[in-house]
Amino acid sequence: MTETHYERLSHLDSSFLALETPTTHMHVGGVALFRLGDLDDGSGGLDFERIKDHVGSKLHYLPRYRQRLAFVPYDGSPVWVDDENFSLDYHVRHSSLPHPGTDDQLRDLAGRVTSVALDRAKPLWELWFVEGLVDERFAVIAKIHHSMIDGISGVDLTTILLGVAPTGEIEEAPNWGARPAPTPVELAISVTTDRTKNAVEKVASVTEMVREGREIAESFGHRAVASLASLRSGWLEPSSATPLNPDLGPNRRFSWTSMPLQRIKDLRTELGGSINDHVLAITAGGVRHFLLKDRGYDVDNAEFRVMNPVSVRPSSQRGRMGNQVAMWLVDLPVSEPDPVKRLELIMERTIRLKKTDQALGASTIVELSRGTPLTLLSMANRVVGPRLRPFNMTVTNVPGPQFPMYLLGSEMLGNYPVVPLWIQHGVGVALFSYNGDVDWGIHADYDSFPDIENFVESLHVGIDQLEAATS
Secondary structure: OOOOOOEEOOHHHHHHHHOOEOOEOOEEEEEEEEEOHHHEOOOOOEOHHHHHHHHHHHHHHOHHHHEEEEEOOOOOOEEEEEOOOOOHHHHEEEEEOOOOOOHHHHHHHHHHHHOOOOOOOOOOEEEEEEEEEOOOEEEEEEEEEOOOEOHHHHHHHHHHHOEOOOOOOOOOOOOOOOOOOOOHHHHHHHHHHHHHHHHHHHHHOHHHHHHHHHHHHHHHHHHHHHHHHHHHHHHOOOOOOOOOOOOOOOOEEEEEEEEEHHHHHHHHHHHOOOHHHHHHHHHHHHHHHHHHHHHOOOOOOOOEEEEEEEEOOOHHHOOOOEOOEEEEEEEEOOOOOOHHHHHHHHHHHHHHHHHOOHHHHHHHHHHHOOOOOHHHHHHHHHHHHHHHOOOOEEEEEEEOOOOOOEEOOEEEEEEEEEOOOOOOOOEEEEEEEEOOEEEEEEEEEOOOOOOHHHHHHHHHHHHHHHHHHHO
């Protein structure tokens, strides 16, 4: 009898599937720019076949990239199974910009790519290799479902395709064959058996139960306090409605900008706090400027709350697939006109978040909700989500390597991440620090943000105001 194979998703990974709607796409990704270098095909175009061979040679390190979703019949819970029809040609795509090949044209293409949900019948990722950029460059537009990857593991996984030195060598790929997937009936029986077996093993192991009980007793009080603090931070309260929180359509705009990392480090030296504190302060200044100048919005008594993901991935699991993140809720003081005071208020709030261990609290809440069927979670998102909306915007900050990285022989020039837009989130901000720069990716609803470049410029106003205050 042929042995079948499947892997269950964690509850957090499953929740990203349940949160997805026709207007709320839950894929992450980014736009990376490269020098053409030795990937020139001899006519100024991109040697796409070499790139495809390179990607294919690395997939044995990324087994999830050849797996698709299947669903347990009786409760709809998702599992990963090998895709017997996997085709690299579907996932690794070749495109070209029309003349003259400007960054604005690339931004338009990136917005169109991020506007389309991934096909759940196939592995949930796409890489678009785009040639035809001015200044002898090409781009990679990446799109990966959030159920597969979080920001921190994503940074680790880029090292599989990228290297710290230019090379022309392509690794020889081992043979791959899809392991048989269980039938729906087999899947239902197997999942039920696994759950029963786990329960029986726990009952049978009295010693283990006593040890776990002691550990639970020791940590329960701390987890309970952390969870309560996390809930009180705003998860049960709707955030204020602002012009940045419209009802979304399915289409997206994407833009980006860069700042020298040293500018933020100098501010940190002068004013204290962490890099993340300064990122939040710059964003607060940018949001304030944009609301005043471009939306004519009265910010005097405005409340604006952001979700700031925090990694809870232990160092022993760096590079593994799946999500291990918790979410901070941070009030951005956009009503405060003094940029230094804004930073100080943010620092006070993040210190309080750390002292109350709200990253642990948020992850505990997710664990406690793991029994919620996927269908109920999906329904709750559609019915309650627009009413509750506990935050106005996502701001995620991921540290990257501070040295050049290469795709074969082509140097990466910048990497601008894409963060999903949640219900009624008109814009989201994601950052990636790389080789001395902080690369900002701005993802926005197409209809609500025809002036997305004004929002990008407002972020520069945010850091300029901080620097002016310190000088």
